[in-house]
Amino acid sequence: MEPRKDLLDIESLSSEEIEFLLKTAGPFKDLFEKSVKKVPTLRGKSVLTLFYEPSTRTRSSFEIAAKRLSADVTNFSVAASSVVKGESVLDTVDTLQAMKVDYIIVRHPASGIPNLIAKHANASVVNAGDGFHAHPTQALLDAFTLREVFPKSARKRVLIVGDILHSRVARSTSTLFRKLGVEVGVLGPGGLIPDGKPKEFKVFRSFDEAFEWKPDLIYLLRIQLERQKAQFFPSLHEYHQVYGVTNERFARVEKEGIWIMHPGPVNRGVELVDNVMRYERCLINQQVENGIATRMAVLYWLKPQTSSREAEVEV
Numbered sequence: 001m002e003p004r005k006d007l008l009d010i011e012s013l014s015s016e017e018i019e020f021l022l023k024t025a026g027p028f029k030d031l032f033e034k035s036v037k038k039v040p041t042l043r044g045k046s047v048l049t050l051f052y053e054p055s056t057r058t059r060s061s062f063e064i065a066a067k068r069l070s071a072d073v074t075n076f077s078v079a080a081s082s083v084v085k086g087e088s089v090l091d092t093v094d095t096l097q098a099m100k101v102d103y104i105i106v107r108h109p110a111s112g113i114p115n116l117i118a119k120h121a122n123a124s125v126v127n128a129g130d131g132f133h134a135h136p137t138q139a140l141l142d143a144f145t146l147r148e149v150f151p152k153s154a155r156k157r158v159l160i161v162g163d164i165l166h167s168r169v170a171r172s173t174s175t176l177f178r179k180l181g182v183e184v185g186v187l188g189p190g191g192l193i194p195d196g197k198p199k200e201f202k203v204f205r206s207f208d209e210a211f212e213w214k215p216d217l218i219y220l221l222r223i224q225l226e227r228q229k230a231q232f233f234p235s236l237h238e239y240h241q242v243y244g245v246t247n248e249r250f251a252r253v254e255k256e257g258i259w260i261m262h263p264g265p266v267n268r269g270v271e272l273v274d275n276v277m278r279y280e281r282c283l284i285n286q287q288v289e290n291g292i293a294t295r296m297a298v299l300y301w302l303k304p305q306t307s308s309r310e311a312e313v314e315v
């Protein structure tokens with residue numbers, strides 16, 4: 001597969017590229033069972049994580065993925081950097097470029113910043129989540145997890161529940177699921193279902209209606225209060241009553257053998273009750289594990305424009 005310089009979204013990936021990444025992640029995951037979990041693929045390369053927003057899973061997953069590929073990793077702490085003194089994103093990137101990093105993994109609250117950096121930098125840029133726009137490696141790890149549960153040929157239904165409007169995860173994952181032939185339904189407060197959603201999405205007004213559609217998997221989203229400029233529902237308690245997997249709904253989920261995914265972080269008592277986390281068909285931890293393998297596949301595939309000259313260094 002021809003390498004690319006950057007991974008910025010899911011829309012621009014061809015079917016062949018998607019299949020290549022999902023297939024490549026498999027052997028990387030097998031590596032996790034070995035006593036030595038490292039391969040020398042990116043030895044001598046440097047990976048920099050540049051996160052302007054908090055992250056637990058994505059940042060540490062990229063760090064572990066890069067280290068398992070033998071790259072050197074630097075975590076750039078925005079809070080402790082000259083960004084707080086007013087340095088612009090592009091000046092920061094210029095400074096980091098001067099350090100000859102090969103990969104920049106960027107998360108930013110504004111949509112489009114990773115694209116801007118990618119145009120500016122010779123390093124390969126991976127979008128680790130930008131505003132409402134995209135989170136392509138989350139989508140790839142979700143698709144890889146879906147494939148572990150359902151065979152490639154199976155035609156499946158996935159119900160996405162929650163704050164679709166503000167969710168880059170919903171945007172990227174639903175786009176990738178549709179590309180893989182999955183039927184997608186959405187359920188959430190009216191104001192959190194975007195007008196511009198794809199026309200083939202089924203929109204449900206209640207969980208009961210959605211259950212009648214017979215979803216194979218329910219993908220729960222976190223309510224992103226930090227991005228909401230208006231109040232879309234009266235309270236988190238009421239959100240849970242109407243759109244959460246309550247104990248009553250969980251009984252139906254178990255009875256019907258419906259699988260559960262969530263990108264994390266989970267708000268217990270809002271999107272779901274505690275028991276869901278212990279459910280044998282809850283895939284949340286599997287998603288996290290698969291995040292490392294799929295991110296290894298992404299780093300393996302991308303090709304920075306940084307010099308590939310194997311220099312003899314004289315000291």
Ligand code: CP
Nearest residue numbers: 055056057058263264
């Ligand atoms: N799923 C996800 O992006 O989690 P973090 O915000 O912890 O990286």
